[in-house]
Amino acid sequence: MAAEKSQKHLKLQTIVQKPDSGNSVYEPCQCIQPSDPCIIIVFGASGDLTARKVMPALYKLFLNNFMPQEFAILGCARTRLSDAQFRENMKSILTDMQTMPPNAWNKFASRLYYQSIVYDDIATFNNLSDRLDILTQKYKTSGNKLFYLAVPPFLYETIATMIGRAGLSTEADPDKNWSRIVVEKPFGSNLQTSTALNNTLQQSFKEHQIYRIDHYLAKETVQNILVFRFANAIFEPLWSRQYIEYVDICAAETLGIEHRAGYYEKAGVLRDMFQNHIMQLLSLIAMEPPAKFASEMVHDEKAKVFRSLLPFDATTTEKNIVLGQYAAGTLNGNKVPAYRNEPGVDPQSLTPTYAMMKIFIDNWRWQGVPFYLMSGKRLKEKLTRIVVQFKDVPHSVFSTIISETISANRLTFVIQPNEKISLTFQAKNPGSTVCLRSMNMEFHYDGTAEQTLDAYEKVLIDCMNGDQMLFLRQDSEELCWSFFTPLIEDCEACINREKNLCFYEAGTEGPRQAKKIKNR
Ligand code: BG6
Numbered sequence: 001m002a003a004e005k006s007q008k009h010l011k012l013q014t015i016v017q018k019p020d021s022g023n024s025v026y027e028p029c030q031c032i033q034p035s036d037p038c039i040i041i042v043f044g045a046s047g048d049l050t051a052r053k054v055m056p057a058l059y060k061l062f063l064n065n066f067m068p069q070e071f072a073i074l075g076c077a078r079t080r081l082s083d084a085q086f087r088e089n090m091k092s093i094l095t096d097m098q099t100m101p102p103n104a105w106n107k108f109a110s111r112l113y114y115q116s117i118v119y120d121d122i123a124t125f126n127n128l129s130d131r132l133d134i135l136t137q138k139y140k141t142s143g144n145k146l147f148y149l150a151v152p153p154f155l156y157e158t159i160a161t162m163i164g165r166a167g168l169s170t171e172a173d174p175d176k177n178w179s180r181i182v183v184e185k186p187f188g189s190n191l192q193t194s195t196a197l198n199n200t201l202q203q204s205f206k207e208h209q210i211y212r213i214d215h216y217l218a219k220e221t222v223q224n225i226l227v228f229r230f231a232n233a234i235f236e237p238l239w240s241r242q243y244i245e246y247v248d249i250c251a252a253e254t255l256g257i258e259h260r261a262g263y264y265e266k267a268g269v270l271r272d273m274f275q276n277h278i279m280q281l282l283s284l285i286a287m288e289p290p291a292k293f294a295s296e297m298v299h300d301e302k303a304k305v306f307r308s309l310l311p312f313d314a315t316t317t318e319k320n321i322v323l324g325q326y327a328a329g330t331l332n333g334n335k336v337p338a339y340r341n342e343p344g345v346d347p348q349s350l351t352p353t354y355a356m357m358k359i360f361i362d363n364w365r366w367q368g369v370p371f372y373l374m375s376g377k378r379l380k381e382k383l384t385r386i387v388v389q390f391k392d393v394p395h396s397v398f399s400t401i402i403s404e405t406i407s408a409n410r411l412t413f414v415i416q417p418n419e420k421i422s423l424t425f426q427a428k429n430p431g432s433t434v435c436l437r438s439m440n441m442e443f444h445y446d447g448t449a450e451q452t453l454d455a456y457e458k459v460l461i462d463c464m465n466g467d468q469m470l471f472l473r474q475d476s477e478e479l480c481w482s483f484f485t486p487l488i489e490d491c492e493a494c495i496n497r498e499k500n501l502c503f504y505e506a507g508t509e510g511p512r513q514a515k516k517i518k519n520r
Pocket of ligand 1: 273
């Protein structure tokens with residue numbers, strides 16, 4: 001209840017659409033009410049995530065007047081720095097940003113502070129607490145605190161515990177003075193470690209205070225899935241096994257593992273992309289309508305989908321999943337190395353960088369409908385897309401006059417790039433005889449792309465406003481792990497592991513064996 005109570009909904013301007021003007025013009029939905037005054041404490045303030053994502057997002061929010069009237073940002077890390085040095089460091093990062101209006105930086109910088117911290121030393125957290133008291137007085141932030149853990153995951157439990165021990169996670173009244181913690185994936189590496197992490201977080205914070213980020217949920221096109229499904233009456237009656245042949249979810253990447261061998265070697269594609277991002281996409285497509293568009297109710301419906309996933313068993317695993325690893329190849333005209341030759345990767349590595357699987361949702365709506373899930377690195381193109389393939393017409397009345405079969409309708413959500421929603425349908429070609437052709441009805445995001453919030457900006461606004469809709473709830477997180485953990489363990493323990501790993505040339509569509517999954 002506290003979660004629902006403390007949730008403050010953003011006031012949104014309605015999208016202005018001019019349907020008669022040929023090209024539609026959209027004004028983006030803007031948050032017009034900044035959150036309560038607060039202090040944002042960024043752990044890992046001298047690290048890469050802070051520099052690349054968190055600080056640029058905060059600065060952009062500031063430039064666009066989305067930050068609260070009164071706020072302070074307190075960077076924390078092991079490095080010893082003064083406030084002035086921290087401000088200089090942040091300035092050097094942010095000067096790359098194109099928008100640097102005169103005076104804006106000085107104003108923003110005056111709200112930046114730094115406190116050095118030793119993550120396992122309670123004394124330094126007590127110092128942090130004293131510092132927060134001073135800033136709270138200065139900016140009248142009523143004790144509202146947002147702890148952002150931009151640190152390696154092995155530090156999550158230590159930091160959360162220390163915050164709790166220093167008394168900083170306590171909320172006297174969640175509506176008046178809140179304390180929230182933000183963590184990014186990976187949330188553990190299997191069901192056991194994820195449960196352990198959740199237990200530790202919950203010793204200091206209640207569930208309504210914990211914000212587990214999945215950046216896919218903050219993508220505009222992903223947020224649009226529920227609006228598309230539940231704000232239109234015409235699709236929902238067709239949204240079931242009666243009319244849908246299959247659903248295909250793909251997240252193809254051209255990137256390799258970059259410099260993340262240490263993490264990726266242990267994670268592999270199933271932990272890195274499937275247990276989280278792909279499962280979230282699946283839940284949005286498969287869930288039942290929530291009674292209201294409220295965070296807890298949406299999370300309840302997602303959890304039901306995860307509970308209904310039909311587990312793999314020994315007889316189905318091999319038939320329904322293909323794992324692959326990229327070999328050397330060419331991408332955009334450039335030669336790229338094999339995964340095994342990436343810096344830091346074991347030359348004998350059996351870590352999968354690609355997976356294609358067929359899964360089923362064991363419930364009334366989706367009985368027998370295959371969901372094909374695919375993700376891989378170093379593929380031909382970057383494309384995240386969901387296809388809802390409808391069934392063929394039950395009977396072709398045109399069979400006497402045209403020889404070809406009629407293509408079934410297909411609804412496609414392109415999540416990135418070139419974000420769009422398209423629906424194919426059949427139309428008659430103009431002319432004296434009856435010839436059919438597939439046409440597309442499309443909605444493009446082009447007009448709004450520049451103005452929309454980037455994923456980190458959206459995440460930060462929602463945290464400050466106490467809106468958990470786009471974050472992961474503990475039960476869903478663990479349900480996804482309980483589906484994937486046995487599968488990952490099976491794959492990792494399989495005696496034929498090496499034989500079962502399909503190597504694919506970088507820059508291609510992935511292993512050819514994956515095609516068989518759809519034909520089975
Ligand atoms: C991250 C994964 O969560 O998502 C990366 O750890 C992956 O391996 C990335 O590249 C993909 O995100 P996006 O937004 O580029 O599709």
